[in-house]
Amino acid sequence: MQWKALWAGAALGLAACATVPPPAAPAASVSADANRAFAAYTEALLEDFWAEFPEFAFYAGNYRHADRMTVPDAAKRERNRAFYQRHLARLNAFDAGALSDSHRVDLVLIRNRLESNLWAQETFRAWQWQPSSYNAGSSLGPVLAREYAPLDTRLRHFLAKLAHVPAYYRAAMQNIADPTLEHTELAVIQNRGALNLLGADLAGRVESSGLSADEKALFARRLADARSAIEGYVAFLENTLARLKAGPARSFRIGAELYEQKFRFDIQSGISAADLHRLAMAEKAKHHDAMEKLARQLWPKYLGSAPMPADRLAVIRAVLDELAKRHTTADKFESTIREQIPALEKFVREKDLLDQDPTRPLLVRTMPPYMQGSGAGASISAPGPFDATAATWYNVEPLDKLPAADAESFLREYNDWMLQILNIHEAIPGHYTQLMHANKSPSKIKTLFGNGAMIEGWAVFSELVMLEAGYGDHAPEMWLTWMKWNLRSVVNTIIDYEIQTRNMSRDAALDMMIREAFQQQKEATEKWRRASFTQVQLTSYFSGYAEIRALRERERARLGKDFTVKGFNNKFLSYGNAPVRYIAELMAKEARY
Ligand code: ZN
Ligand code: ZN
Secondary structure, three states: OEEEOOOOOOOOOOOOOOOOOOOOOOHHHOOHHHHHHHHHHHHHHHHHHHHHOHHHHHHOOOOOOOOOOOOOOHHHHHHHHHHHHHHHHHHHOOOHHHOOHHHHHHHHHHHHHHHHHHHHHHHHOHHHHOHHHOOOHHHHHHHHHOOOOOHHHHHHHHHHHHOOHHHHHHHHHHHOOOOEHHHHHHHHHHHHHHHHHOOHHHHHHHHOOOOOHHHHHHHHHHHHHHHHHHHHHHHHHHHHHHHHHHOOOEOOOOHHHHHHHHHHHHHOOOOOHHHHHHHHHHHHHHHHHHHHHHHHHHHHHHHOOOOOOOOHHHHHHHHHHHHHOOOOOHHHHHHHHHHHHHHHHHHHHHHOOOOOOOOOOEEEEEOOHHHOOOOOOEEEEOOOHHHOOOOEEEEEOOOOOOOHHHHHHHHHHOOHHHHHHHHHHHOOOOHHHHHHHHHHOOOHHHHHOOOHHHHHHHHHHHHHHHHHOOOOOOOHHHHHHHHHHHHHHHHHHHHHHHHHHHOOOHHHHHHHHHHHOOOOHHHHHHHHHHHHHOOOHHHHHHHHHHHHHHHHHHHHHHHHHHOOHHHHHHHHHOOOOOOHHHHHHHHOOOOOO
C-alpha cells in the first residue's frame, strides 16, 4: 500500500543522495554562529522552494501559492536546474563539522534532495518517457478537496490555475519522446479521471458560490478550455498507444545501472540494491519455515482429516485459502475499514504503545477518481507540516465497479485478518500516526525532505509492534496472515529488482507472488502493473522495516532495563521522516529516553 504524502503528484520525487558521506561527529568544533547561519539559510531555502514549486508548497501545507500551476516546459526545467545548482553551491559553503547533529542531518537531506532532483531531470528523464507524469488533476484536485480557505477563495484559486491547463498539456505533448506503453496506458486512465473533476458537480458548486457573474462566466470558459485540453491529451495518447502497440516501444525496465542510482537516491540505507535483494531472499526462506509450522498447527482446525500435501508451500496455501473465505463484501469494504479504526486507537492506548493525538482527525473516504487506477487499493493523504492540524484522509479504492470475480479475489486477499493488518499499516499506528508525529517534529527539513523507506518501514514495523503486544490475541491465524503480508514486502523487493534489472518475465513474477508469497491473482496482477509504473519504491517497505527492527534490537541491548516500547517508538518518530540510518545515529547519542 502506498502512502501519498507531501509529494503525491508534485514536481518533486522522493529522494535522497548517495554521494554524500553520513554525517561525522566532530562535536568539539560545533559553533553557535554556524548553526544560526544554517537555520537562517534553511528558512530562506524553504521560501525559495515554495515560490519555485507551488504544488510542493501546497502539499506541505503552505497555501501562499495555491493559485499557481506549474507548466512543465523547457523554460521551467532551465529554472529548476539553476535552482538546484544555486542551492548546492550555497550548501557547500557550510562547514558540516561546525553544525549540530540535527543540522548536519538536515544538510545531508537537503543536498540529497537537490542532487536527486537534478539527477531525475537530467539523467532519469521520466518527464520524457512517462506520459503519466502529466495530470492536471494532481494540481487542481487538492484545491477543492483541502479546506484551507473558504470555498469562494478556493474556487478563485482554481480559476487562476485553470488558465494554465492548456499550456500544461501543450508542454506535456512537447516533452513526450519515446514513451513506454505502460505509462501511456496509465496516463489515459488517470487523465480520464481528471475529467471527472471538471464535470457537472464542479459547475454546480461554481453556480451556487459567491463568485461574481463575470467570474462565473470566465470559469465556464476556462473549464471548457481545460476539458478540451485534457481530451486533446487523451486523444494524443490514444494515437501514441496505437503506434506503440503496432511497433517497437521503449521498455519500462530501467536496467541495473539506473536502478542502483535511483536506489541510492531514494532508499539511502547504506547498502546496495543487490545486497538488499540477497537479504530479501534469505528473509523469504525464513518466512516459509515459520509459516509451515503455523499452517501444520492450524490444519486440523480448518481442514480436518484431509491429507496434507507433500509440498510445504501447498500446505501453507491450503490453510491461507481457508482463512481467505472469511471476508467482508464489496459494498461494505469502505464501511468495514471505517468501523475498525476506533478499535485500533483503543488498543494502542490501552497497551501504551506510543503517543496518539485525538485532535488530529483521520477520515476514511472513497479514493477520488483522479487517484484511482494505480493499483494501490488504499492510500493515505496526510496534511503537510505547515498545516498539521488538517485532516488525514484514508483513501479506499471503490470495489463496486470491478467485475465480480476481481472483487472477490481482492476481498479474499483483504479477508477478515488481513484487513486489520492493512488498517494498522495505513492508519493506526502506521502511516497516519507516524505522519502525525512527523508533523510535530521541530525539524521541518527532516519532515519535508524525508525518506520513503523510513515511512514505509515504520508502517510495516508498526504491524509487528501491534502483534507482539497481543493484538489479535496471539492467534496463529493472525500471525500466519501477518507473515503472508510481510512476505509481500519481501517479495516486492525481490521482484522489483529482478523485473527492472534482470528482465524477470510477467509469468515468473506472478509465479513468485502467487506460489511463493500466496497472493491472490488480482493482487499479483495489480502488483505487476505497479512494478511496471514505478521503480525502487516497492523495495522501500522491506528495506525500512529491516533497518528499524535491527535498530530496535540494538537500542534494547544498549538501554537494558531503561528500554520501553513506548519510549523507543515515540523517540524514533520524533525525528521527522529522516532516513533510519541517521535516526539511528541520533538515538544512539541519547543516554535514555
Ligand atoms: Zn504503506
Ligand atoms: Zn468469498
